[in-house]
Amino acid sequence: MDRQQEYVLRTIEERDIRFVRLWFTDVLGALKSVAVAPAELEQAFAEGIGFDGSAIAGFTRVYEADMIVQPDASTFTVIPWRGDNPGTARMFCDIRMPDGTPAPSDSRNVLRRALDSAAEDGFTFYTHPEIEFYLFKEPYDAKVGPIPIDQAGYFDHVARGDGHDFRRAAITMLEKMGISVEYSHHEGGPGQNEIDLRYADALSMADNIMTMRTVVREVALQHGALASFMPKPLAGQPGSAMHTHVSLFEGDRNAFYEPTANYELSQTGRRFTAGVLRHAREITAVTNQWVNSYKRIWGGGEAPAHVCWGHNNRSALVRVPMYSFGKGHSRRIEIRSLDSACNPYLSFALILAAGLKGVREGYELPPEAEDDVWALTDGERRAMGIDELPQSLSEAIQVMESSELVAETLGETVFDFFLRNKRQEWYDYRAQVTPFELDRYLVRL
Template identity: 55%
Template sequence: MTANPDQDFVLKTIKSRDVHFVRFWFTDVLGAMKSFAVVPGELEDALADGMGFDGSCIEGFCRTQESDMLAYPDASTFQVLPWRPESNAVARMFCDVRTPDGLPFEGDPRHVLARTVGKAREMGYVFNVGPELEFYYFKGPEGAEVLDRGGYFDLTSLDYASDLRRDTVLTLEKMGIPVEYSHHENGPSQHEIDLRFADALSMADAVMTYKLVVKEIALKHGVYASFMPKPMAGEPGSGMHVHQSLFDLDGNNAFFDARDPQGYRLSDVAKRYIAGILKYAPEFCLVTNQFVNSYKRLVCGGEAPTYLSWASRNRSTLVRIPGYRPDREDACRIELRSPDPAANPYLAFAAM
C-alpha cells in the first residue's frame, strides 16, 4: 500500500464504496472536458506511473508523431460521482498530463495554471478566485425555448428551475464544492450559482465540475443547460465574473489597506494589479473570451464591459471594486467582469 495519505484514501474508498470505474478527467486547450475510465485493478499502477493515451486526438495537444501522453491522476481530487448509481459506483480524479519522460506537458491547461500559481507563491502570494457563472436552461439542445420569463432574483410558482438549482447545489456539495448562493438571473430562464472563493487551481477544477454537474442535472430533468456567452439576441449574455485577490503566505489579504488615502481601502499591490488587468485585457481576452459568440455579449447597453475602465460600484466597467463589507479585510477583492463561462478556467485564471 502506498504511503501517500491521499492515495491511501482513494484505494480504501474504492473498496468501501463499491467503485467499479474511476474516470480520469482533463481538458483540451479550449476547456472541453476529456475523460477515460480506469478499472480499480489498474489504479495503483496509474497513481505511480500514469496511464498512457493518444494526445494527438485532443484539441491543441500535439501532432501525431508526438502523440504518446501520460495522465497522472491527482489523488487529492478523488470524488465519487453522486449522479451515478451507488452500486457499481463511478468516481473521478483530475489528471496532470506528462510526456513519456515524466516532464509536465506544456500544453496541459492545468499545468499552465499550476505553474503560474507556483510563480505567485514564489513571490509570496496565494491567488484566490471566486467566479460567478451564469447559464441558460432551454427545453432542448436544438433551440432556445426557455422554461420561464423571470428576471433578477425572481421566485415564482412557475420557477421550475428552482428544483434544478437545488439539485445542482446539493450535488456540488456532495462533491466537496461549497456554494455561496444561487438565484434567477436577468434573462428569461437564466440562472447563476456562485462558488465560495478558493485558491485558483482548486477553483478551476471546481468550475469544470460545476459545468458538468449543471448539464447532468439538467439532462436528468429533461432539459438542456447552455454556457454559451450569448445564446439569444436581444437577451442578456452569460458572464463568468471573477472575484479575485492575493493573500500573503500568512493568510493576510494583500489587497486590503484601511489607510488608503483615496478611500477605496485598496493597497498599492491591489492598484498595481488592477493596472495590469487594464493594460493586458485586450490581449488576454483571447483566452477569457475565446469564441466569436463571446463578442456578441461584449456590446454597449448591457452590464457587460466594453471599455478599459474600473470603478467602485458601476457594474458596466471592466473591473469593479465590490463594496459589500468595506471594513472586512477578507472581503476586499476586485471583480473582473469580461470573462464568460465558455472559457477554459485554467487558462483564464492563469492569464489573470
C-alpha cells in the same frame, strides 16, 4: 504512495467503486474523460496511463503522440449522478510526457506555473466566480431555436418554477462532491440562472468550474432541460458571464487590504488592478475565446466593453466591490469580462500574470470611471483615456499574437495552437451566410 493515494484506494474498496473516471481539460476548455478499473489505479498513481495525445485538441503532434495522464488523488470524489451500486468516482489529472515531465500543452500545468511564479513573491491567488448559464427546453429544435424554460427575470421567485427545483438539485449534487456554493438565483434573462462558487485557490477553483459545468448539464437533462454556457444564446437578452472576484494572500493576510487606503484597496491591489487593465486587450482572446463571445461584450446588458475600473460601476471592466467594507479578508476586485465558456485554467493564469506584472513593475492605476461608460460618446471616452476591448474574435487574435505576456504565460505549444484554432474558427464563421443576411438582402438585392 502518499496518504492521499492510500485514502483513495481504501475508499474505493469500502464504497464498492467499480469505475474511476480520470478527467482532464483540452486547450479550449473541453472536459475529457477516460475510465479505469480500480485494479489499475495503483499503477496509474505511480506511472500514469498512456494515451494518444494527438487525438486531443492542442495536445501534441502526430509524430510525438504518446502522453501520460496521471490522476491527482487530492481531487478524488464520488460522482453522485451515477448511482451507488456500483459506484463511480472521478479525479482530475495532470498530463505528462513519456519522460515524466509536465506536458507543455496541459491547461492545468499552465495555471500551476503561474501560481508557482506568484508563490515566489509570497502570494497565493484566490478566485470566486459567478457563473451564469441558460436553461432551455428539450428537445432542442434547430429550426425553432432555443426556448427558455421560463420567462422570469433577475431574482424572480416563481411559484413551482422549474428553476427552483433545478438549482436545488444542482447545488445538492455539487455539495455532495465537496464543492461549496455561496449563492444561486435566477438571472436577468428568461431561463437564465447563476450559481456562485465559494472562494478557493485558483487551481481548485478551475477544477470546480469544470465539475460545476458537468453537474449543471447532467442535472438539466434529469429535469428535461438543456443547459448552455454559450456567451450570448439569445439576441436582445443578457449574455452569460463569469464575473470573477480575485485577491492575493500572503499567508493569512489579504494583500489587497489596507484599512486607510481609498476603498481599502492596498498598493498591491491597485497595481494588480492596473496590470489587469493594461493587459486586458491582450488576454481577451482567451477569456472570451468564441466568435459568439463578442456579441455578449458588445451587446449591452452591463457587459464590459471598455477598459476602465470603478467601485460601483457595473459598466466597468474591473470593479472594487464594497459589500464587505471593513472586512480585510473580503477585499478583492471583480473582473467582469470573462464569459462562462472560457477555459478557466488559462484565463486564471493570464489574469494572474497580468496582475503580477503590474505589481512587480509598479503600474499606476488610472483614474476611476464614475460615469456609465456605455452612455459616453467615443470622443468622451477617448478624452478620458478609456480604451475598448476587441470588437471581434479576429481583432482579439491580432492583439494576442503580439503579446509577450500571453506567449510567456501560456508557453509556445498552447500559444501557437490557440492562435491557429481561433484563426480557423474566425475563417469558418466569416464564410457563413447567416439568416440575418438572407432576411435583409435576398429579396432586396
